[in-house]
Ligand SMILES: Nc1ncnc2c1ncn2[C@@H]1O[C@H](COP(=O)(O)OP(=O)(O)O)[C@@H](O)[C@H]1O
């Protein structure tokens with residue numbers, strides 16, 4: 043951190059001399075990426091993984107982009123602050139690629155079928171991209187139906203549990219009982235309950251995302267300051283107003299915690315859900331490739347899943363910041 | 376100068392006459408009954424400004440909650456204009472010690488809660504703006520509660536109550552948390568608002584001087600369970616000065632009733 047600050051200071055000082063600031067981390071990162079490219083092509087692989095030259099070429103291209111950006115840092119507008127912030131990460135990435143190449147492909151220190159060098163992963167995308175795309179589409183369908191259904195039902199159920207004493211009396215013990223049951227334990231029951239395996243898979247995803255939403259919504263509504271209800275009631279609010287305009291907005295921060303948990307759980311459960319006779323899907327792909335010991339494919343699919351999941355997390359953060367802007371200053375994020 | 380909330384409306388309804396008839400109340404404290412009010416008989420005239428004083432924890436807030444209809448007495452009856460108070464109603468609003476603004480609503484939307492809850496939001500836009508102007512918060516209409524100072528938040532809570540044209544305003548130590556300068560200004564504002572609209576006010580305070588400066592009559596309650604211990608009529612014209620010898624004399628009298636002799 044202090045490095046980045048110092049760096050911005052002295053590049054500002056140099057600016058009049060050079061006719062523009064230089065992003066020093068960018069230059070170091072470019073160098074690191076070039077080193078990684080050299081390691082990739084200069085040393086022989088213990089076994090061939092394919093796409094080696096493509097990977098080295100991509101690293102060089104990346105290094106070129108970083109180097110150009112390093113000199114244009116003053117002219118890329120808002121991108122520049124993002125680049126400066128993540129400068130050390132670009133360096134680390136280059137170093138990591140070089141090390142990763144060395145310990146897997148070059149020296150073979152890590153046991154061979156289980157670990158793949160980065161160009162092994164790249165090779166999977168090159169060779170298998172069509173099937174991966176189909177898998178993404180299948181998973182997207184399963185996940186979006188399951189997640190949407192799960193959070194809607196979880197939210198409605200959570201509001202009922204948090205609001206109504208009799209709902210809570212019967213519902214809370216059941217929820218606490220089924221909450222910790224692992225998804226795979228549901229498989230026999232789901233086969234019995236649902237006519238198609240797709241519906242069974244949706245059920246598992248919905249369950250994984252709905253339960254945390256229900257529990258956190260209920261506890262959020264339970265902990266709403268009673269004084270809010272008193273105020274609203276003296277101002278003429280009926281029960282409907284109390285639920286929709288007092289309890290729910292007050293509990294919304296908790297609901298979002300539940301949504302974040304539900305998002306993670308729903309991704310974790312995809313592998314299990316797609317065990318149930320799915321023909322495509324990222325979870326299915328993971329199992330299928332594991333069974334064939336094609337670990338490079340497994341990692342490639344994991345990377346895709348991780349990227350999609352973190353993209354969705356980011357999206358959820360945006361929604362939360364929009365809806366809960368009033369919390370700024372009340373709570374420190 | 377300030378204008379009443381009901382700018383163009385006909386004269387606001389006169390204040391409620393409030394009657395506590397043999398009112399007793401108790402709470403359940405860990406399974407044991409905690410008697411809080413005992414046989415309270417008290418009549419408040421329409422348009423009167425009454426102050427309630429008493430030791431902390433004696434049941435003052437409870438009395439206001441009964442008048443607001445948030446609580447039902449275990450014995451006796453609280454009445455407004457002769458009719459039993461059976462539930463909350465926007466014509467009798469309670470302003471709490473904590474402003475208790477809804478943090479997810481802007482100042483304006485907080486003030487709009489009453490009209491919105493009663494389904495007359497669209498017709499009340501002007502009244503809401505008037506109420507904001509009345510408490511001098513029109514410039515902060517779109518601010519959120521966490522952006523307000525303590526005094527501003529309490530004024531917003533007041534506007535939220537006044538926008539409903541209450542006939543009974545119940546104030547539960549509304550200035551208790553404010554610094555002394557803000558407090559003085561707010562006291563003047565409360566007074567001038569009451570003198571324009573003609574609602575009945577019951578003010579709970581722990582500040583004898585505040586009671587003397589604002590109210591027409593002071594009721595002193597005993598320790599819990601509260602009974603009426605003494606009544607002091609403050610028949611002095613407004614505005615009052617705290618160094619007025621008549622105020623000083625009554626202050627002494629009340630402090631003695633409360634058990635402080637000096
Ligand atoms: N909901 C409640 N449940 C149990 N006890 C309560 C409740 N509300 C108030 N009390 C108790 O009743 C007594 C009177 O409370 P309150 O009317 O708030 O006193 P005051 O406003 O005069 O300080 C206090 O001892 C308080 O602890």
Ligand SMILES: [Mg+2]
Nearest residue numbers: 435436437547
């Ligand atoms: Mg109190």
